[in-house]
Amino acid sequence: MTRVLLFGRLRDRADWRERVFEPSPATLFALKALIGAEDAGLAEALDAPGVQAAVDRNLVRGDVALAPGAEVAFLPPMSGG
């Protein structure tokens, strides 16, 4: 399984915060394709400028392999202070 977390405006857009995908997609892009098959608008929002992905709490760029049990988070532009 792959656990997916959404933050900020992505969560509002999807109307969910956390979901489990079973069976595990092999890569980050495969996961996005699965999400896009259900909700094309959300997949588009995940690819918007400034949205970052973290796999097992490490920020990643581009496509990466996902081990079974991976946790993937999608992070919209950050704004603290």
Added chain:
Amino acid sequence: MIRLTQEPFDPGAELTAFCRDRAETGAVASFVGIARGEGGAAIVLELEAWPGFTEARIAEIASEATRRFGLHDLAIVHRVGQIAPGEAIVLVLTASAHRREAFQACDFLMDYLKSRAPFWKKEHGPGGFRWVEPTVRDLADIDRWN
């Protein structure tokens, strides 16, 4: 010290505690960010973090500041959850031998917190809400350090 808190905090008390028992620190600089009311447009600010991840990312930024400016110590207190106008959102304290490094480190840390620390900010107003994202100015500010 890096602390996220749901509760309002007292920046003055934090500063007093931070300055205590320092014989070799010649300078402490502080910055307090306060939630603006925007003339009634912002009733409450809601700040979301990712517990664990947010602190770890801030710790990386803090290590970079310590290395770069030779800090003796630093403290960052950041609110999460619901914040009313007039309440402190963030406090940054930096300690160094001389003032220039303390001022610069404080400035550096705030620029990074504004657009690189994992927080997501929702402003609730009379007409609904909006997500607040880094401005062009925020992005230009962080570029000054590269």
